Amino acid sequence: MAKDIIQCSNITKIYNTGGIETVVLKGITFSVKEGEFVAIMGPSGSGKSTLMHIIGALDTPTGGSYFLDGKDLSKLSDDELADIRREKIGFVFQAFNLLPRTTVLRNVELPLIYEGVDKEKRARVAKKALTNAAFPERFWFHHSNQLSGGMMQRVAIARSLVNDPSIILADEPTGNLDSHTGEIVLNTFQSLNLQHGKTIVLITHELYVAEHADRIIHILDGKILKEEANHHKRIAKHEPEPLTSAF
Amino acid sequence: MKTEDLFEETYSAITVNKVRSGLTMLGIVIGIASVIAMVSIGQGTQASISASINSLGANLLIVMPGAQRSFGSTVSSGLGSSHTLTPDDANAIGSSVQNVAAVSPSVTAREQVVYKGNNTNVTVTGAVSAYPQVRNVQIDEGSFISDTDNADANRVAVIGPTVLQTLWNPQGTATATPDQAIGQIIRIGGQNFTVIGVTVSKGGSGFANQDNVIYVPLLSAQRYFIGDTSYVTEIDIEAASQQSMTQVQNDVTNLLLERHNIADPTSADFNILNQADIVQTASSVTNTFTLLLASIAAISLLVGGIGIMNMMLTTVTERTREIGLRKAIGAKKADITLQFLGESVMLTFAGGLVGVVLGWVASIAISYFSGITTTVSIPYVLLAFGVSAAIGIIFGYYPAKRAASLNPIEALRYE
Numbered sequence: 012m013a014k015d016i017i018q019c020s021n022i023t024k025i026y027n028t029g030g031i032e033t034v035v036l037k038g039i040t041f042s043v044k045e046g047e048f049v050a051i052m053g054p055s056g057s058g059k060s061t062l063m064h065i066i067g068a069l070d071t072p073t074g075g076s077y078f079l080d081g082k083d084l085s086k087l088s089d090d091e092l093a094d095i096r097r098e099k100i101g102f103v104f105q106a107f108n109l110l111p112r113t114t115v116l117r118n119v120e121l122p123l124i125y126e127g128v129d130k131e132k133r134a135r136v137a138k139k140a141l142t143n144a145a146f147p148e149r150f151w152f153h154h155s156n157q158l159s160g161g162m163m164q165r166v167a168i169a170r171s172l173v174n175d176p177s178i179i180l181a182d183e184p185t186g187n188l189d190s191h192t193g194e195i196v197l198n199t200f201q202s203l204n205l206q207h208g209k210t211i212v213l214i215t216h217e218l219y220v221a222e223h224a225d226r227i228i229h230i231l232d233g234k235i236l237k238e239e240a241n242h243h244k245r246i247a248k249h250e251p252e253p254l255t256s257a258f
Numbered sequence: 259m260k261t262e263d264l265f266e267e268t269y270s271a272i273t274v275n276k277v278r279s280g281l282t283m284l285g286i287v288i289g290i291a292s293v294i295a296m297v298s299i300g301q302g303t304q305a306s307i308s309a310s311i312n313s314l315g316a317n318l319l320i321v322m323p324g325a326q327r328s329f330g331s332t333v334s335s336g337l338g339s340s341h342t343l344t345p346d347d348a349n350a351i352g353s354s355v356q357n358v359a360a361v362s363p364s365v366t367a368r369e370q371v372v373y374k375g376n377n378t379n380v381t382v383t384g385a386v387s388a389y390p391q392v393r394n395v396q397i398d399e400g401s402f403i404s405d406t407d408n409a410d411a412n413r414v415a416v417i418g419p420t421v422l423q424t425l426w427n428p429q430g431t432a433t434a435t436p437d438q439a440i441g442q443i444i445r446i447g448g449q450n451f452t453v454i455g456v457t458v459s460k461g462g463s464g465f466a467n468q469d470n471v472i473y474v475p476l477l478s479a480q481r482y483f484i485g486d487t488s489y490v491t492e493i494d495i496e497a498a499s500q501q502s503m504t505q506v507q508n509d510v511t512n513l514l515l516e517r518h519n520i521a522d523p524t525s526a527d528f529n530i531l532n533q534a535d536i537v538q539t540a541s542s543v544t545n546t547f548t549l550l551l552a553s554i555a556a557i558s559l560l561v562g563g564i565g566i567m568n569m570m571l572t573t574v575t576e577r578t579r580e581i582g583l584r585k586a587i588g589a590k591k592a593d594i595t596l597q598f599l600g601e602s603v604m605l606t607f608a609g610g611l612v613g614v615v616l617g618w619v620a621s622i623a624i625s626y627f628s629g630i631t632t633t634v635s636i637p638y639v640l641l642a643f644g645v646s647a648a649i650g651i652i653f654g655y656y657p658a659k660r661a662a663s664l665n666p667i668e669a670l671r672y673e
Contacts, residue, residue, distance in 0.1 A: 064667050067586070069666050069667050070667060089591065090591060090592075093585065093588050093589065093590045093591075094588065094590070096585075096586060096588045097587065097588020097589075098588070102586050102587060104583075104586075104670065106579075108579065108580075108582075108583040108586075108670065110580060112274055113270070121584070121587060122588055124259060124263045124267070125259050125584070125587065125588050125589045125590075125593055126588070127260050129260075170587070174588070
């Protein structure tokens with residue numbers, strides 16, 4: 012039996028801006044097992060982004076507890092959260108968030124730079140991550156802003172892999188991509204999950220995208236609407252992108 | 259984060275926008291360069307003033323008569339106008355004060371000098387053989403006044419290089435050489451004198467021209483120009499060493515007070531100028547001058563620093579998303595602070611380096627083209643360099659703190 016990597020119990024989040032309290036999360040309880048591929052789904056304003064920030068150790072909950080890999084993150088300071096993010100979490104954002112005018116390889120190395128890993132090891136780990144993210148070797152030394160969206164997102168996926176995180180947190184990873192490249196990115200996630208046993212939490216508002224996961228957690232108005240195993244899991248087609256479209 | 263990685267990140271961030279970084283750096287470059295150039299002008303001026311004061315002589319004390327006063331009157335007729343110093347005072351100083359290397363009493367008068375129809379008006383100094391030693395006068399050719407010349411009141415003269423050129427080369431066509439003058443007879447104040455020597459140039463110009471002078475024996479000057487052998491207008495004393503100057507000054511004061519029968523030192527009829535005091539006064543003037551120049555330059559450095567801060571703040575705003583990402587993937591506050599601080603310090607450091615070179619070149623150019631002596635002093639170069647790095651830290655700190663304190667969630671969302 013795989014252990015729980017994420018344990019959220021009764022998480023609440025209340026924002027207080029100018030004396031007005033906004034309750035965004037109203038008691039969320041769920042867990043994710045090691046090696047699982049979970050999608051968190053909900054329309055905009057449902058609180059899924061706030062939940063993602065808490066799961067991603069970017070923010071702390073107002074109430075409740077959050078254990079990541081057996082460690083309580085609900086009361087940590089900013090710098091302690093930064094350590095958790097560096098060691099245990101790999102982020103993939105909708106807007107890719109790569110450093111422009113910087114090579115693909117260095118973009119992937121970035122988390123290791125902050126960890127103080129030496130140059131040779133950094134390059135070795137980064138190249139392995141790029142290979143696992145199905146990123147073609149001939150673009151390793153291109154600048155990130157010379158790449159297509161799909162390629163950029165795979166650089167971002169590789170970046171999320173380098174620190175060998177406990178979870179990969181993908182926030183609308185296909186949101187900025189067309190359906191074809193979105194498919195390729197989803198395929199990358201699925202193969203990372205199946206072949207490398209990575210735990211993946213995918214946040215999306217599209218049912219189609221969510222259906223690539225093993226389990227779907229539906230969120231609405233800050234509460235879990237329903238939590239169900241995905242019995243008709245979609246398998247993203249492994250269809251190599253025509254590389255000429257990279258530019 | 260390792261130092262070399264920090265350096266690499268910083269370097270690539272600066273080189274992304276080369277024009278902007280260059281322009282911002284220019285502010286520091288100009289600031290540092292002007293500080294160095296200005297201070298070098300100040301220091302050069304100070305050095306040349308000290309040198310010209312020292313050219314008067316080494317460890318020199320000058321005794322001058324006090325102002326002439328009449329009883330019941332508060333009218334002062336000006337320093338050095340009374341006739342209270344006597345040649346015997348000079349002899350007494352030489353014989354009874356310790357640590358005196360040489361004593362040189364002298365008188366001065368302005369006289370018309372004529373040679374073969376060429377005229378000039380010169381300060382004629384009646385001097386003794388000790389004068390060259392005390393007043394740092396060097397003989398180019400010929401000889402100075404001897405003790406025999408003085409005892410016999412001989413009509414001999416030693417002329418300065420300016421006098422030589424004025425009398426022997428009035429049109430300024432060909433430079434007159436000393437041997438043209440030696441042995442010739444010139445008329446000083448209507449009296450014939452034989453030129454026996456020419457002095458080496460000491461520099462100076464205008465009223466303080468130390469080259470437009472004629473030296474004759476003290477007794478000759480007293481007899482033929484002043485008509486009174488009872489007083490001298492100045493007694494120059496060379497102390498044996500710099501350390502003994504104060505002692506010599508005190509002893510001379512006491513001796514002269516005693517000889518002149520004055521009980522109250524405040525009503526002394528003479529004044530003693532200490533060369534060290536003159537140097538000190540002059541350097542306090544040039545120090546103020548240097549400070550003034552340096553503070554003007556420092557203002558431009560400050561403006562340069564504000565330029566750095568402005569650019570860093572713009573950079574932080576522009577790179578908000580990047581900062582958000584860096585924080586999301588695990589950069590701590592300290593990492594972000596160091597990174598942005600590193601950028602501003604690298605800018606000012608590089609600017610400081612270029613500024614030092616430029617300032618150095620500028621000060622060489624200033625002394626080459628304008629003739630003002632400049633001295634680039636290494637401590638000031640190091641100071642300017644340190645200041646430029648400090649400016650990077652001071653003006654980079656606020657933007658760096660601002661970057662580090664960004665909320666990663668909001669920073670990632672920033673459009």
